[in-house]
Amino acid sequence: MKIILASFHKNGTKSMNEAFQTLGYSVYDWFEHFWYHGNDWIRILEVGGTVEDFRRMYKDIDVVVDSPTLLFWEQILEAFPDAKKAPKNQLLVFDLKDGWAPLCEFLGKEIPDKPFPFNNKSASLFSDAIKHHPIMRRMIKETIFSMGTLTILGIYCGYKIWKKI
Structure with a gap:
């Protein structure tokens, strides 16, 4: 330090x-x-x-x-x-x-x-951080990946439920 x-x-x-x-x-x-x-x-x-x-x-x-x-x-x-x-x-x-x-x-x-x-x-802290800060950029990428995975899983489960009806 x-x-x-x-x-x-x-x-x-x-x-x-x-x-x-x-x-x-x-x-x-x-x-x-x-x-x-x-x-x-x-x-x-x-x-x-x-x-x-x-x-x-x-x-x-x-x-x-x-x-x-x-x-x-x-x-x-x-x-x-x-x-x-x-x-x-x-x-x-x-x-x-x-x-x-x-x-x-x-x-x-x-x-x-x-x-x-x-x-x-x-x-402008948050807009600057979203554009430039490596931790914030990683968090955004992980959020997008998680949301994409959940969306695909939701579509798949919805399809399986719809097929059974």
């Missing part, structure tokens, strides 16, 4: 997610949190989590953003004390309008040769 983005929704988390990915980081956003660690998060939200839980869950991930980690950033920080976040010497207060320069300087990265991302404008 290198970076903990402790920010509320609609404060640039989707833009920062893409920015971190552009800089070469592996990022877990709310899709990934619940896809890969859904049962862990249900338990943590109900009874709490331990430093060991967060170490195990995020040992191979560079960045966490958005829910539910924003609620547990202090515990995640305990598990990964070298991550960039708070206290003050590790904190970046960042305005998306400032673009790549302050973020890259803070992280010690080269400024990418592309515009800074501004995602989820006008609450």
